[in-house]
Amino acid sequence: MRAEKATKAYRLGEVEVWALRGVDLGVRPGDFLALTGPSGSGKSTLLHLMGGLHRPTSGRVLLEGQDISRFPRAELARLRGRKVGFVFQQFHLLPRSSAVANVALPLMYAGHPRQVRRQRALACLERVGLGPRADHRPGQLSGGECQRVAIARALACDPPLVLADEPTGSLDTKTGKEILQTFRGLVDEGRTVVVVTHEPYVAAFTQRQVRLLDGRLEDGDGTG
Numbered sequence: 001m002r003a004e005k006a007t008k009a010y011r012l013g014e015v016e017v018w019a020l021r022g023v024d025l026g027v028r029p030g031d032f033l034a035l036t037g038p039s040g041s042g043k044s045t046l047l048h049l050m051g052g053l054h055r056p057t058s059g060r061v062l063l064e065g066q067d068i069s070r071f072p073r074a075e076l077a078r079l080r081g082r083k084v085g086f087v088f089q090q091f092h093l094l095p096r097s098s099a100v101a102n103v104a105l106p107l108m109y110a111g112h113p114r115q116v117r118r119q120r121a122l123a124c125l126e127r128v129g130l131g132p133r134a135d136h137r138p139g140q141l142s143g144g145e146c147q148r149v150a151i152a153r154a155l156a157c158d159p160p161l162v163l164a165d166e167p168t169g170s171l172d173t174k175t176g177k178e179i180l181q182t183f184r185g186l187v188d189e190g191r192t193v194v195v196v197t198h199e200p201y202v203a204a205f206t207q208r209q210v211r212l213l214d215g216r217l218e219d220g221d222g223t224g
């Protein structure tokens with residue numbers, strides 16, 4: 001993943017908000033990176049650009065060597081489905097569906113048959129230590145367990161890149177550290193993991209840290 005002079009402006013009626021003001025950042029395969037910075041500094045925006053959820057206003061974003069900054073939306077969604085797993089602070093699980101059904105959802109969008117979906121979803125739950133909870137619904141699980149289900153869902157399509165936005169923000173420190181261990185395991189398997197955080201203990205856990213301030217990387221050189 002690579003951002004080159006990436007900017008992002010949001011329009012609020014007549015007003016333009018510049019969330020990113022020219023970011024150069026290189027993330028290599030196998031990196032475990034913490035993206036830090038105060039609230040409003042552009043962390044989520046940069047994560048969304050890295051994963052192809054949004055396109056930059058100017059500059060380029062490369063994902064696995066492909067410039068995705070001008071990709072049509074449908075193509076972007078297809079690429080995202082295969083290459084990127086997202087994890088969010090609030091888990092975003094379907095409350096009426098079991099853990100295994102939540103994890104199987106992206107496999108349904110990807111067009112896999114039912115048998116494959118269940119098998120793969122169970123394997124992903126086992127991967128995060130939740131095999132025995134496969135048939136529980138989110139309301140029957142702890143916060144840490146819900147976040148594991150969300151990580152299993154992010155892994156369902158076996159993406160090389162996992163992007164997490166404040167994944168420990170709703171968890172106590174002990175549970176947060178367990179979640180970080182899970183991410184480290186993904187890095188050990190050869191995946192790339194980027195974690196947005198403003199918590200020092202999270203940043204201290206990763207191999208590499210970059211800090212955003214007012215839409216710019218603080219040291220100006222994130223090209224790595």
Ligand SMILES: Nc1ncnc2c1ncn2[C@@H]1O[C@H](COP(=O)(O)OP(=O)(O)O)[C@@H](O)[C@H]1O
Binds near residue numbers: 010011
């Ligand atoms: N959809 C949006 N519409 C308008 N402004 C936005 C939108 N998303 C983010 N912003 C603004 O862009 C800036 C950066 O936001 P964000 O990337 O969410 O920062 P962070 O994740 O570091 O808190 C903030 O000023 C925020 O208010």
Ligand SMILES: [Mg+2]
Binds near residue numbers: 043044045165
């Ligand atoms: Mg944010």
